[in-house]
Amino acid sequence: MDKFSLLGIITLVIVFIALLLAIFLFTVKTKNKVGNRLMGVYFTIFAIHISVFFYAKYIELPLVLNMLRDQIAFLSSPLLFLYVLSSVYSDFKLQPKHLLHLIPFAIEILLYAPGFYLASEEERIIFTNNFHSNPEVKFSSLYGFIVSITYLILIFMTLKKYKLLLLESYSNNNRFNYKWLYQLTLLLSFIFVFSTAKQIYKYVGDDIEVLNMMRIILTLLLLGFLSWIVLKSMYYPELFRSIDTKHLLVKNLIETSENKQTSDDKFIVQVEKLQKYMETEEPYLDSSLTIHKLANQLNLPFKDISILINHHIGKHFFDFINEYRIKKAITLLENPLNEKLTILEILYDVGFNSKSPFNTAFKKHTGFTPTQYRKKIS
CATH class of the missing domain: 1.20.1070 (Rhopdopsin 7-helix transmembrane proteins)
Known part of the structure; x- marks a missing residue:
């Protein structure tokens, strides 16, 4: 041929x-x-x-x-x-x-x-x-x-x-x-x-x-x-999800914001309110949590909460939420009563919905994979 x-x-x-x-x-x-x-x-x-x-x-x-x-x-x-x-x-x-x-x-x-x-x-x-x-x-x-x-x-x-x-x-x-x-x-x-x-x-x-x-x-x-x-x-027949074209980057939200300068006092109050809500209500346990959902729960405008987290706190919403999830996972791993819980059960319990992003976030935060961390503390 x-x-x-x-x-x-x-x-x-x-x-x-x-x-x-x-x-x-x-x-x-x-x-x-x-x-x-x-x-x-x-x-x-x-x-x-x-x-x-x-x-x-x-x-x-x-x-x-x-x-x-x-x-x-x-x-x-x-x-x-x-x-x-x-x-x-x-x-x-x-x-x-x-x-x-x-x-x-x-x-x-x-x-x-x-x-x-x-x-x-x-x-x-x-x-x-x-x-x-x-x-x-x-x-x-x-x-x-x-x-x-x-x-x-x-x-x-x-x-x-x-x-x-x-x-x-x-x-x-x-x-x-x-x-x-x-x-x-x-x-x-x-x-x-x-x-x-x-x-x-x-x-x-x-x-x-x-x-x-x-x-x-x-x-x-x-x-x-x-x-x-x-x-x-x-x-992956259900692979595709998309976002709205009206969804703006935080830098664009800041440019269109009527009050571009937030006072230190107002900033401190907003951060404290957000942190208290995260610690007491644990909204991050919802695997489908978005910044829009969080804004509604806090009864704050989406624009304000987005600027607060992504700009003033200096963390992407993704990283901000996952830090709370990892802290919760560490608490579960360190509790002797949870020694029979599998890593998969823990990741679902703290708001993740698959193993790969959980392992990546956990190692980024602790330097260890969840399995390595469990062996380390045992």
């Missing part, structure tokens, strides 16, 4: 999986319909773009269609960015302003218009036969790199803000989709780097065997990427 045949078989599998995922995303019943449809379109475009490695040996498409198949990839990065936005924000809706994300694709079409799309069929054939020597193609490669890098930066910036919002407002964030989105972006970044290396070699290298091998490796990476997504969707 030659390398091209192997490439075709791998591509066929990838196209099948991508289209299957797209159909699933278009038809599955979920709250995040916009996000699923955006990702469904993303996988459809992905399948169309990569299909050339399968059909090129058997089918000769019209030159215009083949060019559009190649350039449709300029919609991928914008779609991925919009998908991340729709996954992060529960009230995300597609609006007319989002049509601006069609600009990269439109510019690419306009770039090729004079020498290809508006040219005669004979001129298109000449353009295709000398494809890589055309200035439009060389510029397009650089332009595509800039577009992809720009959107990756935008995605990472969005995820950075998302993570900070989770830390400032939620006491348990393992049920949110931050890790999934971050892993997705990292994997795509790695594939993008390898794809860029392949593109560079296409222009500077002269060994077709090396280029074909790079193509096979790239398609295998894509196959692994799609398989990972399938496994994620199978193991």
Whole structure:
């Protein structure tokens, strides 16, 4: 079996999986319909773009269609960015302003218009036969790199803000989709780097065997990427939770606050009230505790309590609440009457809902894992 045949078989599998995922995303019943449809379109475009490695040996498409198949990839990065936005924000809706994300694709079409799309069929054939020597193609490669890098930066910036919002407002964030989105972006970044290396070699290298091998490796990476997504969707069907777009970072709350300066006396009173409530009522035992819930319980505006904890006390809400949980866990571990309690029972009792974040928080606070700490004091 030659390398091209192997490439075709791998591509066929990838196209099948991508289209299957797209159909699933278009038809599955979920709250995040916009996000699923955006990702469904993303996988459809992905399948169309990569299909050339399968059909090129058997089918000769019209030159215009083949060019559009190649350039449709300029919609991928914008779609991925919009998908991340729709996954992060529960009230995300597609609006007319989002049509601006069609600009990269439109510019690419306009770039090729004079020498290809508006040219005669004979001129298109000449353009295709000398494809890589055309200035439009060389510029397009650089332009595509800039577009992809720009959107990756935008995605990472969005995820950075998302993570900070989770830390400032939620006491348990393992049920949110931050890790999934971050892993997705990292994997795509790695594939993008390898794809860029392949593109560079296409222009500077002269060994077709090396280029074909790079193509096979790239398609295998894509196959692994799609398989990972399938496994994620199978193991974590309820993975996704999102936040409201009106949810502001604490620095923005301070900027919009009418009283930006809090007096020392008022600050001391608020802190004492908060600490007394935490110690007597133990609201942190609620695994789903959020800063909104705590504000309601204290009968204080959300803005005030958020600024108090995240700004004045100088701790993210996530860390602030987990410190109380760990102190409670230490008390339970040190009590001889609780020696039969398992670590799992203790973590649930103090407000955590899974072992990994409990172990991480406990070690951060004490320097030991819960098990090591129990052995240390026994």
